[in-house]
Amino acid sequence: MSHTPDNVAEKPSSESELSASDRHALLTSDRRRLILDVLSGTTTPIELKELAAGIAAREDGIDATDAAIRNVQIDLHHNHLPCFDAAGLIVYDADGTVVDPSPLADVRFTVRFDVGAEES
Template sequence: MSQSTAETMEECVRTADLSASDKHRLLAEEQRRLALALLAQRRDTVEVEDLAAEIARQETGGEPVGEQVVDRVVISLHHSHLPMMDGLGVVDYDADLCQVDPAGIPRVVQDGRLEW
């Protein structure tokens, strides 16, 4: 299902409305940057544990990670990063369902930078 032009414009407006300070806060933490980059490649809702597992793999350079490492990232995402991103309107985070919808994240450009 493709997005309508109105929905696409709404996404652009939400991220474009972030102040420079909010953008800097959003990108200040490595795990948040990894989460944003991973979520920007998605259009569908993502389970927090799946996102955490991929972040943990990237933090270790692609090496296999244990359950404790993934749990640490889940906790960090749940208590810090996802609520902040949700508060800024960049994602829709449902803590009860442990799911994140990346609808408001700007798409990743070719070199991996986030485009605002």
């Protein structure tokens, strides 16, 4: 069963970039930013449990419990990975619980700060 999150556009049919609104929706969550951190520099598929362990370690410290890892794994499976998959940033095989981050290799997220007029 495929589920497309309401807050992210359908998978782009071409090499088009994500809209600013889509990028914002994807990066609003701390956990989603941690997903990008764990997957950065990786182009080979990773098991969901391994990804969850990396995120739990960053959130709870090196000694994340099995329960914490399982909670992260469930959250990733139901909430976050479908959003990245729908945006075309990863390929998530929910049945096999494998995350292929290779589409991220060509993506750069940049942060711009608009600086207003200086106060007098």
